[in-house]
Each structure stands twice: as structure tokens, then as C-alpha cells.
Amino acid sequence: MPAAKLALEDGTVFTGENFGAVGEISGEVVFNTSMTGYQEILTDPSYRGQIITMTYPLIGNYGVNPEDVESSGLKLSGFIVRELSRRRSNFRSSAALEDYLAEAGVIGMSGIDTRALVKHIRTAGAMTGVLSTTDLDDASLVAKAKASPGLVGRDLVNEVIPEKSYSWDEKLSPWANVASTIEKQPASGPQPHVVAIDYGMKWNIPRHLADLNCRVTVVPGTATSAEVLALEPDGVFLSNGPGDPRPLDYAIRTIQELLGKKPIFGICLGQQLLGLATGMEIYKLKFGHRGANQPVMNKQSGCVEITSQNHGFALDAKTMPDDVEVTHVNLNDDTVSGIRHKTHAAFGVQYHPEASAGPHDSRYLFEQFYQSMLVG
Ligand SMILES: NC(=O)CC[C@H](N)C(=O)O
Numbered sequence: 399m400p401a402a403k404l405a406l407e408d409g410t411v412f413t414g415e416n417f418g419a420v421g422e423i424s425g426e427v428v429f430n431t432s433m434t435g436y437q438e439i440l441t442d443p444s445y446r447g448q449i450i451t452m453t454y455p456l457i458g459n460y461g462v463n464p465e466d467v468e469s470s471g472l473k474l475s476g477f478i479v480r481e482l483s484r485r486r487s488n489f490r491s492s493a494a495l496e497d498y499l500a501e502a503g504v505i506g507m508s509g510i511d512t513r514a515l516v517k518h519i520r521t522a523g524a525m526t527g528v529l530s531t532t533d534l535d536d537a538s539l540v541a542k543a544k545a546s547p548g549l550v551g552r553d554l555v556n557e558v559i560p561e562k563s564y565s566w567d568e569k570l571s572p573w574a575n576v577a578s579t580i581e582k583q584p585a586s587g588p589q590p591h592v593v594a595i596d597y598g599m600k601w602n603i604p605r606h607l608a609d610l611n612c613r614v615t616v617v618p619g620t621a622t623s624a625e626v627l628a629l630e631p632d633g634v635f636l637s638n639g640p641g642d643p644r645p646l647d648y649a650i651r652t653i654q655e656l657l658g659k660k661p662i663f664g665i666c667l668g669q670q671l672l673g674l675a676t677g678m679e680i681y682k683l684k685f686g687h688r689g690a691n692q693p694v695m696n697k698q699s700g701c702v703e704i705t706s707q708n709h710g711f712a713l714d715a716k717t718m719p720d721d722v723e724v725t726h727v728n729l730n731d732d733t734v735s736g737i738r739h740k741t742h743a744a745f746g747v748q749y750h751p752e753a754s755a756g757p758h759d760s761r762y763l764f765e766q767f768y769q770s771m772l773v774g
Pocket residue numbers: 444637638639640641642643665666667668708709710711712
């Protein structure tokens with residue numbers, strides 16, 4: 399296989415082998431600790447602008463398929479694995495990971511000591527890097543990494559949102575319902591209308607809502623409150639999405655105007671925007687939380703949920719206004735994992751109850767949103 403290099407802005411260089419597309423790309427270098435779910439990770443739009451390193455040492459062994467996608471395409475910058483599986487074996491597999499990346503124009507690199515890279519990021523923090531198959535000169539690549547933009551202050555949402563509104567019908571796949579603890583809503587029960595504001599939404603979220611018999615209309619993240627209200631929703635969902643939430647003034651304004659008018663539920667970027675709309679502040683984590691094994695405590699029930707996560711920014715609990723409270727805490731580092739407005743029907747979580755991939759412990763949050771729409 400041809401050579402590929404990753405150069406970090408602090409001068410560290412890794413040399414490996416190329417798979418997938420060829421070329422050169424910059425991005426924030428981050429790591430994900432999930433053992434499975436690489437196709438869901440690759441298609442999660444929240445990874446826009448990032449080069450992902452998988453900590454699990456063998457990736458690609460079950461191939462890819464047309465169903466396990468979380469969006470219309472691959473929005474990430476690059477993908478790094480210790481070892482690319484030479485064989486794929488799964489009855490659902492329709493293509494090999496390397497062909498999937500090549501077709502999507504995403505550069506992959508294998509054959510580096512991913513443990514060393516991850517330990518370096520954990521110590522020094524997430525940083526900008528350049529992944530290249532065309533320029534293999536260390537000094538030149540490091541200079542390019544230093545000159546590349548980071549994530550802070552950039553609006554990456556407008557690169558991944560849908561062009562126009564549409565209605566969503568797809569329900570959860572039968573695979574996702576294995577081991578479900580949530581009772582299915584009877585098809586004859588209430589069918590609340592959810593307007594899902596899409597900032598780069600993972601598709602398993604509207605699949606969950608549709609599974610609960612919600613009628614779902616997806617609108618682009620740039621939608622105004624008037625546009626959302628004109629659809630006469632029973633509830634508004636705020637999606638996950640890429641990058642720094644702070645430059646997204648238009649989204650924060652829309653949420654401020656919707657607060658108190660309709661029940662609101664936000665996931666990840668959606669909860670960050672909800673927090674910003676209530677006056678909270680955001681800071682950047684040193685290296686973020688990305689994986690399917692993050693412990694979160696629900697402060698109301700005292701139960702611990704094992705959650706799927708992907709975020710690099712977090713809400714600052716110290717800036718919480720009196721009418722907002724923390725409902726969930728990340729047990730690894732005590733960061734804010736969930737918030738709730740005390741007087742308006744509005745809540746959010748920093749993690750991914752839709753899983754995909756990941757444990758189903760937090761699925762009750764969709765049911766909670768459903769119930770909040772029934773009471774109005
Ligand atoms: N998955 C997400 O919505 C990520 C939110 C935000 N882009 C962050 O990195 O913190």
C-alpha cells in the first residue's frame with residue numbers, strides 16, 4: 399500500500415499506509431474509543447472538520463452496508479486505524495471499508511501506533527493535523543498543519559445542513575429494536591408533530607421519533623422561529639452537529655424565540671445551543687468525549703447510563719442561570735451531561751440517546767420528550 403503521513407501542528411509526525419482516497423486534508427485530530435460502529439461514526443455529520451483515530455486496533459472486519467448510515471454521506475476529513483481488516487465477514491456487508499472511503503473521497507491511514515497518537519492527544523490536547531498521501535516531507539506537512547484553521551469560531555453547521563425541509567418517515571431498523579426496553583406506542587395513539595431542526599442530524603434520531611409514532615418534519619438549521627412555528631409543531635427537536643456552537647447566532651436566536659412556546663429537546667450540539675440560548679457559556683474540552691462507553695449519572699434517578707458520545711465542547715455549569723438545572727453528569731470528568739429548564743418544557747443531553755452505535759440505556763429520553771408534547 400502507498401505511504402501516508404499525519405503531521406500535527408506541534409511537530410509530531412506519524413508515517414503509515416494509505417487506504418481509501420488519496421490526497422491531502424487538514425482537520426482536528428481526535429480519537430474514538432468505540433469497538434464497533436465505524437460506519438455510523440464515518441457518516442455522523444458532527445465529525446465535519448475532524449480526522450478520527452479509532453482506538454480499537456482492527457477496523458473494517460464487518461464491512462459496510464447501505465442501512466447503517468447516519469446521514470447522506472461522509473462529512474469527516476480523514477480516518478486513521480491501527481490495522482485495516484484484510485477480510486470482511488458479515489451477512490449484511492455489501493462493500494469493503496477501503497472502497498467506501500475511496501468512493502466518498504475520504505483519505506484513510508493505517509499501520510501507525512494509534513496508542514501513541516491517542517496518548518499524545520490525551521496529554522497535549524486535540525490539535526490540528528494534516529493527513530497526506532501527496533506530500534511526504536515532514537517539515538512541509540508540519541508547516542501546513544500550523545497554518546490550517548482549527549475548529550474554534552467556525553460555523554461548520556452550514557456545510558452539512560439539508561437544503562430544504564422535508565418530512566421523515568423511516569422508523570428504526572429491526573436490529574435497533576432488539577433489546578429495547580421502551581414499549582412501542584400503539585399505532586392508534588397520539589401522533590405529535592415534531593419539527594426537527596437539523597444542524598447535521600444523525601438519522602437514528604428521527605428514526606426513534608418516527609418509531610414513537612411522531613410525525614417528523616426536518617428543517618435546516620438556519621430555520622427561523624417563525625418558519626418553525628408556521629409548521630404548527632407539538633414539539634421542537636434540536637439536533638447534534640459539528641464544530642463550535644458559539645458562532646451559531648442564528649440558531650441561538652431561533653431557540654430563544656421558541657423557548658416557552660413549544661416543548662424542546664436537544665441532543666449534543668442541540669443541548670449546547672439550548673444552554674447558550676439560556677445565557678450559559680461554552681468551553682472547549684481538552685480532547686473531548688468520543689466513544690460508546692461514557693458513564694453518565696442521571697441526578698434525578700441516581701441511575702448510571704452507559705452512553706454514546708461525540709463532543710469536544712461543553713456547557714459551563716458555573717454559568718448556569720437560576721432557571722436552568724443540571725440533570726445529568728459525566729462520571730469520567732464531572733462535566734455537564736444534561737440540562738433542564740425549570741419553568742419551560744425544555745431539556746437536553748450532551749450524549750446520544752439514539753446510540754447508533756452504542757448502548758440503548760438512554761432511550762427513555764425520547765419517551766420523555768414524547769410525553770412532554772402530550773402535555774404541551
Ligand atoms: N455531536 C455533536 O453534536 C457535537 C457538538 C459539538 N460540535 C461538539 O463537538 O461539542
